[in-house]
Amino acid sequence: MEINGKRLEFRRKVRWGKDLPVDITNFVQAGLNEVKVVRLSNLSDLSTYFAIIEVFECRNESAIKAEMGLLDEQQSRAEIVRRLSSNGDVDLIVSTNTVTVGVCCPLSFRLIDMPVRGKTCLHLECFDFDNYMSSRPREAPGIPPKEDSYKCPHCGGRARPEDLVIDGYLKGVLAKMREDMPKYEDVKHIIIDDKGNWEAKQPNESDEGSRRQGLGKNERRESTTSIVGKLKREVEIICIDDD
Ligand SMILES: [Zn+2]
Numbered sequence: 001m002e003i004n005g006k007r008l009e010f011r012r013k014v015r016w017g018k019d020l021p022v023d024i025t026n027f028v029q030a031g032l033n034e035v036k037v038v039r040l041s042n043l044s045d046l047s048t049y050f051a052i053i054e055v056f057e058c059r060n061e062s063a064i065k066a067e068m069g070l071l072d073e074q075q076s077r078a079e080i081v082r083r084l085s086s087n088g089d090v091d092l093i094v095s096t097n098t099v100t101v102g103v104c105c106p107l108s109f110r111l112i113d114m115p116v117r118g119k120t121c122l123h124l125e126c127f128d129f130d131n132y133m134s135s136r137p138r139e140a141p142g143i144p145p146k147e148d149s150y151k152c153p154h155c156g157g158r159a160r161p162e163d164l165v166i167d168g169y170l171k172g173v174l175a176k177m178r179e180d181m182p183k184y185e186d187v188k189h190i191i192i193d194d195k196g197n198w199e200a201k202q203p204n205e206s207d208e209g210s211r212r213q214g215l216g217k218n219e220r221r222e223s224t225t226s227i228v229g230k231l232k233r234e235v236e237i238i239c240i241d242d243d
Contacts, residue, residue: 001051002036003027024053058144059161061133068129069119069165076169077196080124084194097194099124100201103174104188106153107131111177115170118152118159125154126167133161173198 001008006027010019037051071079084097105112105128115126132153136145152159177184177200189201 002034002038004029004034005036021054061130064133064161064164065114065129068116068161071165071168073168073172076167080169080192081194081196083124084192098191100189100191101125101170102189103170103177105131107135112170112174115167115174116164117154117167118157118163119165120163121152121155121157121159123154124167124170126170127153129164129166132159169196 001010003024004027008022008024008027010022012018013020035051035053037049039049041047080099084099101124103112104110106125107127108131110128112126112128114129116129116132117123117126136149138145138149147160150160150163151157173190177187184200186203187200188203190198191201192198
């Protein structure tokens with residue numbers, strides 16, 4: 001194969017008999033490019049050959065953020081109400097007609113700034129976009145994370161940048177909490193009723209106890225997942241008691 005008159009050197013995968021991909025970035029030019037395929041085998045060779053050119057694009061976080069899908073406040077609220085009103089929904093642990101949702105990021109344990117989750121996530125819990133993007137494992141600084149680095153911190157489901165969606169309802173709740181910050185400073189969860197109204201869940205006694213023992217906010221590990229969109233066997237409960 002030639003790209004713009006320059007011959008490509010292919011290496012063959014020994015076991016599978018396929019050619020390994022060649023990076024042609026340095027051979028391409030802006031505008032028209034010529035790809036030439038030369039077949040050297042004789043006419044008795046009836047094999048079929050395929051050639052594929054894949055185009056990769058490196059995008060930064062602000063570009064991803066600008067094009068991210070938004071589940072607007074009404075859609076998000078409707079989804080919450082639907083879940084609370086549906087009976088026998090085994091993927092949710094719901095008590096009475098309210099549901100508790102965490103407002104802190106499972107990665108930083110701090111209040112979420114931009115609440116996102118995967119489009120296919122079954123839970124309502126979100127995580128913070130910036131925390132998530134900046135904490136994806138990379139082989140080396142400057143190398144983009146691999147596809148399997150993008151897994152939802154709550155359920156482990158697919159959450160690649162193009163799969164993320166902003167939760168408009170939680171975004172609105174977080175904005176109100178920030179406006180009235182001293183009041184909501186220690187709030188880690190909100191309780192949402194079946195009409196879509198919410199109220200802050202006040203820290204319970206055990207939280208108070210751990211503070212009295214001098215544990216800082218970042219040292220207290222607590223589960224922000226109260227709704228789990230997976231089977232029960234995947235639920236991990238860590239109970240840190242002040243005793
Ligand atoms: Zn998820």
